[in-house]
Amino acid sequence: MTHAQKRAIVIGGGITGLSAAYRLKRESEIRGMPLEVILLEASDKVGGVIRTEHRDGFIIEHGPDAFISTKPWGKALCEELDITDKLIGTNPKVRRSFVVRKGKLLPVPEGFYMMAPGAFIPFLKSPIFSLMGKLRIACDIFISRKTDDDESVADFVRRRLGNEAFERMAQPMIGGIYTSDAENLSLKATFPRFLEMEREHGSIIKALLAQKRNAKQTSRDTSGPRYSLFMSFDTGMQTLVDALADNLSGCIRFHACVASIQQKEQGEGWHVCLQDNEILDTDLLCIALPAPQTSKILQAVSPTLAEKLNAIPYTSSATVNLAFRREDMAHPLNGMGFVVPITERLNLIGCSFSSIKFENRAPEEYVLLRAFVGKTANVIEESPVQNKTVTTVLKEVTELLEITTKPIFSILSQHSQAMAQYQVGHQSLVREIEEHAEGLTNFALAGNAYHGIGIPDCIHSGERAALELLDCNQPM
Numbered sequence: 022m023t024h025a026q027k028r029a030i031v032i033g034g035g036i037t038g039l040s041a042a043y044r045l046k047r048e049s050e051i052r053g054m055p056l057e058v059i060l061l062e063a064s065d066k067v068g069g070v071i072r073t074e075h076r077d078g079f080i081i082e083h084g085p086d087a088f089i090s091t092k093p094w095g096k097a098l099c100e101e102l103d104i105t106d107k108l109i110g111t112n113p114k115v116r117r118s119f120v121v122r123k124g125k126l127l128p129v130p131e132g133f134y135m136m137a138p139g140a141f142i143p144f145l146k147s148p149i150f151s152l153m154g155k156l157r158i159a160c161d162i163f164i165s166r167k168t169d170d171d172e173s174v175a176d177f178v179r180r181r182l183g184n185e186a187f188e189r190m191a192q193p194m195i196g197g198i199y200t201s202d203a204e205n206l207s208l209k210a211t212f213p214r215f216l217e218m219e220r221e222h223g224s225i226i227k228a229l230l231a232q233k234r235n236a237k238q239t240s241r242d243t244s245g246p247r248y249s250l251f252m253s254f255d256t257g258m259q260t261l262v263d264a265l266a267d268n269l270s271g272c273i274r275f276h277a278c279v280a281s282i283q284q285k286e287q288g289e290g291w292h293v294c295l296q297d298n299e300i301l302d303t304d305l306l307c308i309a310l311p312a313p314q315t316s317k318i319l320q321a322v323s324p325t326l327a328e329k330l331n332a333i334p335y336t337s338s339a340t341v342n343l344a345f346r347r348e349d350m351a352h353p354l355n356g357m358g359f360v361v362p363i364t365e366r367l368n369l370i371g372c373s374f375s376s377i378k379f380e381n382r383a384p385e386e387y388v389l390l391r392a393f394v395g396k397t398a399n400v401i402e403e404s405p406v407q408n409k410t411v412t413t414v415l416k417e418v419t420e421l422l423e424i425t426t427k428p429i430f431s432i433l434s435q436h437s438q439a440m441a442q443y444q445v446g447h448q449s450l451v452r453e454i455e456e457h458a459e460g461l462t463n464f465a466l467a468g469n470a471y472h473g474i475g476i477p478d479c480i481h482s483g484e485r486a487a488l489e490l491l492d493c494n495q496p497m
């Protein structure tokens with residue numbers, strides 16, 4: 022580091038920290054600001070929960086398997102990293118998914134979006150809901166909007182569409198994303214789009230019908246490439262992590278677990294204390310960790326901030342990748358996968374038919390499934406003895422899909438306390454956290470605790486933190 026050069030440290034090498042470090046490096050170069058960027062990662066690899074394994078022709082996702090394309094930050098970063106040629110969409114031939122009802126896989130009716138129908142005929146024909154349930158869902162058209170604006174997802178769906186819409190569809194769909202039951206999740210913090218729908222159209226069903234009409238019109242009016250709703254990469258999600266890491270070569274320090282930070286007594290800067298007692302000095306500091314870890318690191322600097330961060334609950338989850346011979350599958354696997362309502366009393370939250378959902382995930386004669394279990398499951402173990410989780414998941418998956426043979430392999434990946442739960446009141450808690458963080462100079466927070474848990478949200482969070490730090494240090 023030269024005398025004029027400043028230093029920026031990013032703590033945490035998941036997608037958030039990688040995006041923050043990348044943006045700090047790129048943007049400081051563009052602005053002509055001499056800046057040394059260091060990314061500190063506790064483990065021996067970057068990517069955090071994102072990890073792809075290649076084994077015998079299978080492409081196995083240990084964590085996330087896709088990102089949503091309607092939030093722009095994922096695609097934009099891929100364009101900048103020049104990896105758009107590696108992007109793939111989901112299989113256009115199998116758009117549907119299934120939901121489990123009384124132990125059977127039933128197709129989600131065409132046009133149904135999370136909690137409400139966007140097309141009437143498939144909805145009316147669907148055996149998922151009773152006649153009374155269907156009538157209750159249709160009442161959404163007549164129910165007036167509510168003014169109180171922070172409501173749980175469960176309360177919102179029950180109020181507008183009734184209990185069946187919640188228990189049989191919304192809960193499993195949302196549970197599959199947030200690894201939690203939707204009783205306490207804040208609608209405003211997780212699915213604000215539904216609030217806008219209610220506000221603009223007075224009804225979710227009317228909003229979905231209008232959306233469908235607009236989509237038809239747009240597809241008539243526009244041409245050129247269109248992205249699939251969910252995207253991955255031909256060689257798996259690791260592609261994004263590797264591209265970022267390549268751009269940060271020389272900046273990443275592995276096995277660098279941060280224990281605490283301290284503000285410098287003189288000047289505006291930070292001491293970053295590693296677990297092995299090494300102390301690094303830095304001018305700018307970004308913590309890109311899940312809230313519980315951030316809280317621990319911040320304890321000495323601001324006990325109040327640490328306490329507020331601890332108030333964001335996190336849950337653990339696990340994926341189990343299972344490979345089978347194609348000929349052993351009784352189910353046609355004519356969809357992207359299935360989700361499981363809590364009322365089914367299984368441990369599974371859902372299961373993707375990975376090699377159907379995306380191409381080239383398994384050799385020709387095989388299929389790859391990726392099952393997902395969350396906090397509510399009794400089987401998630403933190404111990405190295407992993408058999409119970411795999412055995413339980415395997416039993417449930419094979420019963421639902423009527424598979425009678427053993428898998429070729431099963432791979433368990435545990436993600437301890439990795440998924441933030443945005444409960445009712447989340448946004449005001451985050452506002453308080455941000456107000457406290459703003460009081461600390463040359464300091465920024467980023468990650469999945471604040472404004473979204475999906476990969477594009479985390480990228481945006483990391484990039485925004487980087488730009489804030491640079492803006493505050495712009496030479497006059």
Ligand SMILES: Cc1cc2nc3c(=O)[nH]c(=O)nc-3n(C[C@H](O)[C@H](O)[C@H](O)COP(=O)(O)OP(=O)(O)OC[C@H]3O[C@@H](n4cnc5c(N)ncnc54)[C@H](O)[C@@H]3O)c2cc1C
Binds near residue numbers: 033068310
């Ligand atoms: C199983 C699972 C499936 C998911 N599926 C999807 C999906 O399909 N699509 C989607 O968009 N999102 C998905 N998500 C959500 C999304 O992947 C995460 O929110 C996001 O990847 C979090 O990234 P992060 O960098 O904020 O945190 P993390 O990935 O948790 O990374 C934090 C990093 O910090 C390091 N670290 C921890 N403590 C320290 C310390 N003290 N010092 C230094 N380093 C430290 C860790 O080793 C880790 O590398 C999924 C999440 C999980 C758990």
